[in-house]
Amino acid sequence: MDTPLVSIQAVHKRFGDLEVLRGVSLDVARGEVICIIGPSGSGKSTLLRCVNALVRPESGRITVAGIDVTAAKLDPIALRRRVGMVFQQYNLFPHRTALQNVMMAPVSVLKQDKREVEARARALMAKVRLQGKEGAYPGELSGGQQQRVAIARSLCMQPDVMLFDEVTAALDPETVKEVLVTIRDLAEEGMTCLLVTHEMGFARDLADHVYFTDRGVIVEHAPPAEFFGNPKDARTREFLGQVL
Amino acid sequence: MTDLPVLLPFRPPTPRPGLEFLDGRWIAYLALAILLAAGAAQAQGTPAAESAFSVILKWTPLIGSGFLLNILISVIAMAAGTLIGLALGLCQISLLPPVRAGSWLVTQFFRNAPWLVMLFYCIFMLPFRITVFGEVVEIPNWVRATIGLTLPVMANVSEIVRGAVQSLPHGQWEAAESLAFTRGQTLRQVILPQCLKRMLPPWMNLYAIVIMSTPLTSIVGVEEAMTLTRGALNAERRGDLLIPMYGALLLAFFVYCWPIARLTRWLEQRNQVRV
Numbered sequence: 206m207d208t209p210l211v212s213i214q215a216v217h218k219r220f221g222d223l224e225v226l227r228g229v230s231l232d233v234a235r236g237e238v239i240c241i242i243g244p245s246g247s248g249k250s251t252l253l254r255c256v257n258a259l260v261r262p263e264s265g266r267i268t269v270a271g272i273d274v275t276a277a278k279l280d281p282i283a284l285r286r287r288v289g290m291v292f293q294q295y296n297l298f299p300h301r302t303a304l305q306n307v308m309m310a311p312v313s314v315l316k317q318d319k320r321e322v323e324a325r326a327r328a329l330m331a332k333v334r335l336q337g338k339e340g341a342y343p344g345e346l347s348g349g350q351q352q353r354v355a356i357a358r359s360l361c362m363q364p365d366v367m368l369f370d371e372v373t374a375a376l377d378p379e380t381v382k383e384v385l386v387t388i389r390d391l392a393e394e395g396m397t398c399l400l401v402t403h404e405m406g407f408a409r410d411l412a413d414h415v416y417f418t419d420r421g422v423i424v425e426h427a428p429p430a431e432f433f434g435n436p437k438d439a440r441t442r443e444f445l446g447q448v449l
Numbered sequence: 450m451t452d453l454p455v456l457l458p459f460r461p462p463t464p465r466p467g468l469e470f471l472d473g474r475w476i477a478y479l480a481l482a483i484l485l486a487a488g489a490a491q492a493q494g495t496p497a498a499e500s501a502f503s504v505i506l507k508w509t510p511l512i513g514s515g516f517l518l519n520i521l522i523s524v525i526a527m528a529a530g531t532l533i534g535l536a537l538g539l540c541q542i543s544l545l546p547p548v549r550a551g552s553w554l555v556t557q558f559f560r561n562a563p564w565l566v567m568l569f570y571c572i573f574m575l576p577f578r579i580t581v582f583g584e585v586v587e588i589p590n591w592v593r594a595t596i597g598l599t600l601p602v603m604a605n606v607s608e609i610v611r612g613a614v615q616s617l618p619h620g621q622w623e624a625a626e627s628l629a630f631t632r633g634q635t636l637r638q639v640i641l642p643q644c645l646k647r648m649l650p651p652w653m654n655l656y657a658i659v660i661m662s663t664p665l666t667s668i669v670g671v672e673e674a675m676t677l678t679r680g681a682l683n684a685e686r687r688g689d690l691l692i693p694m695y696g697a698l699l700l701a702f703f704v705y706c707w708p709i710a711r712l713t714r715w716l717e718q719r720n721q722v723r724v
Binding site: 257259281282285286288289290292294296297298299300309310313314315355358359362 | 618620621623624625626627628629630631634638639642643
């Protein structure tokens, strides 16, 4: 195997007295899809935020595509060009249309040619099945539609890795599927994806590897068939018993 | 507050209000009240005395020119206070602790000082004349008074800016950051455009307070509408004119401020309608 695209080693993070991550390590190869599951408060979202340096860990080492994320003199801009992130609350910019949301960062951060970006943005809108909604403001779109615009917005930066932080947790049940289908398309095209999710069926079908976190550590990890078919740790079994 | 659309109460799309914020009825009522007061004053005066109405008309050009000074002072204080206040407000959300603390202190100090005291302070502490390139430039009273009013405007705008920025959900910053925006780009392209709409109604409220505070400058001798009205009353030497003359001045302020208040209300309502 080549060097992993994302490598996380012995990462620790505390917020005040609360130790959120207590020595987490995992590797993700290019093109791999990993799912991180676990009870809320187990540090899943913090772990994702460490990968694009929204959160800086106290110790441990993270590298993404050869960039040392934990270096003291990190250039966060260079890192975030390579890493896309989609949030639970979509976080679209409400004062801009869907198309403008998708185009903003490549035009003003990467200084790419506006016409080129627009062509790419329109193609991405079609890819997330939102053709015809380019001129709509986020407030005029449903949750599932907003989330798909958010995915297109991240993709327009042409990242190497995508981070998904419970992206379906705030959605109506009927719109969850349209977002999952979008992520599935992406994974099947070979995008490296790190997903924090509560969608167990989705993790089972799509992930190459499943990680179970509890109280800041990875309790167990395995390919999905093994993970869901034959969980070894008592805590994993208890969690799966509750959610399945 | 929530930004989950599913948690927001359903609001039927109301028709966007038009220009009905300019409701003329109240202006008409007030004008009527002042005319009645003027009529009463005339009834009490000696038959030979000039009618209150014609006295007011006679003095209108002079007092009107004073009122223009009120407007000028308020506009300059508001413009300068907004520019400095904007910078001060942005300093209040700076990542550098000393900048944040310093701007916070300045804001709190000038926001919690009485306007009249600040006015006196500026009138007596600022130099009466300064020397620029060897030329002596007089600083008139009204300019120093304007500076005195600029300080509280600055502090209030600073708080409006800070409040508006902090009222935006944190996710907006996170999303911009994760898209590789710098802090400056995030402020200019994501945060401030959303803040402008939130800042406009409180900013216009502040302006209404500023214009209504300009008569304070009469205490320090600025020849604005209030000073000139008092001067006119001294010249007429007629006690029965007190109520109609000051009433006319009230009406002038009311006619100027009312549309602003209505426009502010209209903007607030319109912002509420749009989710």
